Amino acid sequence: MVLDVNWAVKWLTLSAQAMAEHRVELIELDRAIGDSDHGENMDRGFQAVLDKLAEAPPQTPGAALKLTAMTLMSKVGGAAGPLYGTAFLRAATSLGDSAEIEPEAWATALAAARDGIVARGKAESGDKTMVDAWTPAVEAARKAAAAGDADVLTVLVAAAEAAEAGAVATDPMVARKGRASYLGERSAGHRDPGAASSALILRAAVGAAA
Amino acid sequence: MTVSIVVVSHSGKIADGAAELAAQMAPDVMVLTAGGTTDGRIGTSLEKVLAALDKAGSGGTVILTDLGSAVMTAESALEFAENPETMVLADAPLVEGLVAAAVAAQGGADIHEVRRAAEAVGGPAHPVGSPAGWPGDGSVTGREPDFAGDFELVNQAGMHARPAAKIAGAISGMDAEVTVNGVDGASMTGLMTLGAGKGSVLHVQAWGADAERAVNYVGGLVQEGFGEP
The missing domain is CATH 3.40.50.510 (Phosphotransferase system, mannose-type IIA component)
Known part of the structure; x- marks a missing residue:
């Protein structure tokens, strides 16, 4: 298995499917602690990504991620647009124009994506945001990639599992960023929608390589 | 441009x-x-x-x-x-x-x-x-202003949005820190909060290269009633 442009397009396609399938669930999560538009915004954004990918098929994984970044920033509407957009953009920049992604390069791209989210949203670990899914994912990916005989699938799986655990770990947190922070203590007991969608997207990356 | x-x-x-x-x-x-x-x-x-x-x-x-x-x-x-x-x-x-x-x-x-x-x-x-060195209470690090003047409002409506906008707009374009009765002369809302009516006196202080020009410009605007009756 190699992570090439076909993998990238399949990843984005599976991400779009995941957003459509979990649309209502993400809306419900966001209704509890936000403005209930996350599921709809992500679904619409990724459907627009699919249209763009069909219109102008990218030649490299980096180009696919850059197209995704531009589209999400233009079509999502809510805060998730610039946050995911920046994540995909920074990952694209990190990958450059390489045709295939090595395990180490993927871990580095994930770290660049996470740093972009942090720079744009100014959230830290423990603030009950998507950062709480991304940071464990980055750490797990780096660790997996550093193991001598690591293949890319192992790295993708490690990142997805860590992101899922990270999303679950936001349940008891009190939100300190975003719309949910207005609720204070009442935000505890609900999963952060952005962390949940981040875990879905990183899980789709595994599905595309399987 | x-x-x-x-x-x-x-x-x-x-x-x-x-x-x-x-x-x-x-x-x-x-x-x-x-x-x-x-x-x-x-x-x-x-x-x-x-x-x-x-x-x-x-x-x-x-x-x-x-x-x-x-x-x-x-x-x-x-x-x-x-x-x-x-x-x-x-x-x-x-x-x-x-x-x-x-x-x-x-x-x-x-x-x-x-x-x-x-x-x-x-x-x-x-x-x-706020800008660095913002005068606040009317003194930049305690320095005397480079230029100052007192001007009486002559227009019927006194200080309101349009005069405040004219003063703030002119001052923003000059190399000077200006206060009017203690508020930032480049701040339109600051000037409006003065609540200065006809007959009130504006005490204009300025620091910097354009200090004299700024005070005279504000004085000119006030004396011509901001072009209002």
Whole structure:
């Protein structure tokens, strides 16, 4: 298995499917602690990504991620647009124009994506945001990639599992960023929608390589 | 070349309404809007912001935003922009900041002065936006002003929005720190809070290279009643 442009397009396609399938669930999560538009915004954004990918098929994984970044920033509407957009953009920049992604390069791209989210949203670990899914994912990916005989699938799986655990770990947190922070203590007991969608997207990356 | 202003709002109506208000006070300033999503919903769109930045004039651009994700979208747009060094983001309340910025741009201020004019309307709630060496209570590090003057308001309505905009706009374009009865002369809302009616005396103090010019300019505006009865 190699992570090439076909993998990238399949990843984005599976991400779009995941957003459509979990649309209502993400809306419900966001209704509890936000403005209930996350599921709809992500679904619409990724459907627009699919249209763009069909219109102008990218030649490299980096180009696919850059197209995704531009589209999400233009079509999502809510805060998730610039946050995911920046994540995909920074990952694209990190990958450059390489045709295939090595395990180490993927871990580095994930770290660049996470740093972009942090720079744009100014959230830290423990603030009950998507950062709480991304940071464990980055750490797990780096660790997996550093193991001598690591293949890319192992790295993708490690990142997805860590992101899922990270999303679950936001349940008891009190939100300190975003719309949910207005609720204070009442935000505890609900999963952060952005962390949940981040875990879905990183899980789709595994599905595309399987 | 006059500075252009881009308004990024979650709502097309807010962006258009704010631009309309600013145009009334600064008719020659290009105010471009990026309000709502491309399909007319509430939200912000990178595409719209980039399109507005693209249409802006060559004199530089100051961006004003409303809520959180509008700021993030504007910051993202600067990452994509071809000449980010000619663009600045102002951290100011949208409507008041826009009017102050537009008036400053109309007066010939550059992007940094326009941003400062916008951020000055935040008042004490936004100390970070205040200019360095901001006189506050009427003294810059205790130094005597380089020039000062007292002027009596002669127009019927006294100090209100239009006179405040004229004073703030002119001062933003000059190399001087100016206070009027202790408030920042470059802050339109600061001047309005003076509540100075006809017959009140404005005590104008100024520091910096343009101090004398600034005081005389304000004096001239006051003495001609801001062109009002």
